[in-house]
Amino acid sequence: METAVKNFKEKTSNVFGINPQDALLSKSYLLVAFAALLLGGTLGLLQGLNRAGLLELPRWLNYYQVLTAHGLLLVLVLTAFFTIGYFYAGLSHNLGGLLPKVRKMAWIGFTLKMIGFVLAVIPILMNNATVMYTFYPPMAASPIFYFGLVFIVLGVWMCAFGSFIQVANWRKNNKGKHVPILSYFATGVFVLLFFGSIPVTIEVLMIIPWAIGWVETINVMLTRTLFWAFGHTLVNIWYLTAVSAWYVIVPKIIGGRRFSDTLTRVVIILLVIMNIPGGFHHQIIDPGIHESVKFLHVFMSLAIAFPSLMTAYAMFATFERTARKKGGKGLFGWFKKLPWGDVRFLAPMLAMIAFIPGGAGGIVQSTNQLNQVVHNTMWVVGHFHITVGISVVLTFFGICYWLIPYISKRVLTPAMNKLGVATTIIWTVGMSLMAFAMHWVGLLGSPRRTSYTTYMDHATALSWDPYLFFLAIGGTLLMVGVILQVYAVVHMMFFAPKGETEFPIADEEDNATPTPYWTEKWGRIIVIMLIVVAMGYVIPVVDMIVNAPPGSPPFRTW
């Protein structure tokens, strides 16, 4: 009986769309995400103009304060809120509506995160936490900043556990069935989010008593390592979120079928298992980590590229298969059969294309000797403006053009589609110009996280200026993109014509081979993940603790 009710609910949600309470939840998350984009983007423009030597910031607002807020708003708020809003809409659609308990957890998570962000932002605004979003000790911010981080983590955990409960409940009622693919992606993302945030939680709990003054010194190397165990995982959480749309949504939009379901799930499993030790490639030129450990981690990092290369094949195979069915001919002629004028395709497609140089750059810079050439230069900033700024964010933009109409019970008008195409092009051009210039000037030696300076008119530093000028041009185009996108989000949520919009989930091929059931054994996947994390971390972390130098007291250097 219960399953009958359940099935009925699922069918109704498929026919009548999302229930209003679940819609409100996702809308709230998305609104916060795009408010963060507007604010963070504006701060980004200020930095670009400063770095190009065009703008001197007023005394009460220093470059590093702006940079700290830019990072926090875009890499934490925008991405986390979008990811949760998107996947919760997916869970609701996939699994017959959110359980009341789960919905409540997501709201508690929302509240905790908002409290956390307010607590973290106040000291930044007061110039008491100008420590960048990486907050490396022994720089010590106001303790309130770290309390904020604790609340953010607790909020994220609420949402992670909410999704686990939702999925577990569905599995109980659907014994022997595979969890629908988008919910499977959500499970992978929330598993990573939970386990990835444990190291940074330990770090923050080490910092708080030290920042307050109860403890005199801190182990600098250990905190830094714990940070990157989280930091790198976070990057791949956004990436996995974007990938979910590439595998599941994009094929439907171009009128095709999904690539192999087994392969999709294997890619998710591999990304979950191999991700966390990737953090060490941020520490390739650190002291206190042995060369042999660093070499082991070249493998740990490069291994993550493998599932991405699998994805690259799967995506282009799907495109070609679909385009040929529509009569596309020739070696590359079938490209013309793809719906380039549809923003729901164009945005994620350009995002994927950007991941070709983005991923290649990632492979290059995780290789030890090459990393030494570019570490902490503008090259790295260029790298993540391509990967996060285009591959992830442009996919998120593309998702908006069907997700927001879907949750708002409105439709995407042709005019809005055109605006979306324009936004996508402006964004891609702006970000590409900026990221290319950043890579280039980074190779020449220009450092990241440094306000405009000529280093006492040193000839080398002066030769960087023409490249840095592109940061202002790119930044200006991106600001236009931000404004258009935020306008589109608000318009589609509140003003677009009413109607029903589909949640576009592609089907498998008719002759698809069934997916083996071991892909559902999350207990086993998590154990393997923990073993891999242990392989990567136990030796160096024990070394950092046992052979630790005397610790460092807190410093305020701003």
Added chain:
Amino acid sequence: MKMHLDEKIWLILSFGLIMGFMFFTGYQTFVLGMGPPSHMETIDPQNVDNIAPFDEPGVYQVGENEYEVVMTLEIFSFNPGNIEIPAGATVTFIMTSKDVVHGFQVADTNLNAMVMPGHIQKITQTFHEPGEYLVLCNEYCGTGHQHMATTITVK
């Protein structure tokens, strides 16, 4: 799961690419001695000025056209600064930080290392080309971070 031939080829190439990068990294690190700076010695970060060799930072000749630079980093300066060395000199930089995390980068060379409080970092470079090289801190270290720079003049 059935796989097409071209997919197999693609995946083998992908795997080969990763292994290739691994091989070259390992060869450069363990055979050519070009590993990334990874010095393991530690030091009390609150007592740097009293511990040798950092009690006397400076440039020391240790062999024929071989030099050691004992350097401390603190906000927002390198000590010693404005270093002069002859062309063709091989220089080992021995560094530590007296406060927060700093970066040591010399533009137009491959010199790039993190310098952390509590740890001693070492990195070596041979300067073949004469010129005035720009040394800068590439890890955000505070309000004056953009002024933390000096030069190495190779004559």
